[in-house]
Amino acid sequence: MELEIQKIDPSRKKPIPTDDSKLGFGQVFSDHMFMMEYDAGKGWHSARIEPYRNLDLDPASLVLHYGQEAFEGLKAYRGKDEGIYLFRYLNNLQRLNRSCDRLVMPNLDIPFVAEAMKQLVLLDQDWIPKSPGTSLYIRPNIIATDPFVGVRPSNRYLFYIIVGPVGAYYPEGFNPVSIFVSDQYVRAVVGGIGASKTAGNYAASLLAQMEAKEKGFTQVLWLDAKERKYIEEVGTMNIFFKFGDEVVTSPLTGSILPGITRDSVIQVLEKWGIRVSERLFSIDDVVAAQKDKTLKEVFGTGTAAIISPVGTIQYKNVDYQVADGKIGELSQKLYDYLLALQYGYEEDSFGWVEKIG
Numbered sequence: 001m002e003l004e005i006q007k008i009d010p011s012r013k014k015p016i017p018t019d020d021s022k023l024g025f026g027q028v029f030s031d032h033m034f035m036m037e038y039d040a041g042k043g044w045h046s047a048r049i050e051p052y053r054n055l056d057l058d059p060a061s062l063v064l065h066y067g068q069e070a071f072e073g074l075k076a077y078r079g080k081d082e083g084i085y086l087f088r089y090l091n092n093l094q095r096l097n098r099s100c101d102r103l104v105m106p107n108l109d110i111p112f113v114a115e116a117m118k119q120l121v122l123l124d125q126d127w128i129p130k131s132p133g134t135s136l137y138i139r140p141n142i143i144a145t146d147p148f149v150g151v152r153p154s155n156r157y158l159f160y161i162i163v164g165p166v167g168a169y170y171p172e173g174f175n176p177v178s179i180f181v182s183d184q185y186v187r188a189v190v191g192g193i194g195a196s197k198t199a200g201n202y203a204a205s206l207l208a209q210m211e212a213k214e215k216g217f218t219q220v221l222w223l224d225a226k227e228r229k230y231i232e233e234v235g236t237m238n239i240f241f242k243f244g245d246e247v248v249t250s251p252l253t254g255s256i257l258p259g260i261t262r263d264s265v266i267q268v269l270e271k272w273g274i275r276v277s278e279r280l281f282s283i284d285d286v287v288a289a290q291k292d293k294t295l296k297e298v299f300g301t302g303t304a305a306i307i308s309p310v311g312t313i314q315y316k317n318v319d320y321q322v323a324d325g326k327i328g329e330l331s332q333k334l335y336d337y338l339l340a341l342q343y344g345y346e347e348d349s350f351g352w353v354e355k356i357g
């Protein structure tokens, strides 16, 4: 397939934000986007980069009623020697195809989409912010576009990629967050769609997230849907607990999202010779470890924050403090290391980082 590139008329270019401290997240998008369509019997076609614009969708489009869609989230970094770096992007595209399988959507040709994504980032490279911790967020999205109000897989899809500058996740410094353990709501069930990055999971999480925010918490910590006791994940992050000398994270049971940062943290800890296990553990184990002081650190992992140290966990109206509410030593070390890898400063012994410009 050919990739057609239609550049924006210079007079229509949007102003690029100049104050990196005001970027925030997910509000500003660049001048171009990648798009292609799929039709049953024809496959993916009409791949092009064109000026960023509104979509032209029939109001009956399947995605708008039944949520048949999948997305990804990754970043391009302006790092060492003003270079442009991508981190493990093939893993994101592979995960997108797995989400497509679960949502009965056609797979993407990964090498082709990877090339299109790089072309888009390079075309809009002036939008990649330069301050430490900032990046260009990349959002690929597949949506079902059949104009049909009825429950079945679509015969037509639109795939697009938009990109936009995002600020440092911790503009006031790397700080511990407080999380609220939900025993009322669940996010996903084994056998459901929790392992896919698809809209429905996030719609299902909004009410709990809003109630946690109203109580003054940053995020919701989800327990398993069946027994309401095993730790699953937090908000849009996976979660790790350090009990004594062992670092533990929930196994990929099918109801949690297989995070790429999660996998990176596991591999880095193994390389550092730190014992790391993927196993079931319950909120009661966490409470007991906090009480007998073997709970050393808790941190979330995800592309947006990289590492998010947890200072307080509330469960059944009791606050449990972790690491005296401070940043744990391991959390800090992982954060510094992964950040340096992603921006090209750290020697990459994993083959995760690609300099594209």
Ligand SMILES: *Cc1c(COP(=O)(O)O)cnc(C)c1O
Pocket: 073, 197, 233, 235, 236, 237, 238, 257, 258, 259, 260, 261, 262, 301, 302, 303, 304
């Ligand atoms: C995206 C996401 C993560 C983190 O995945 P990364 O690949 O590390 O960014 C974790 N949990 C949920 C629910 C997510 O949507």
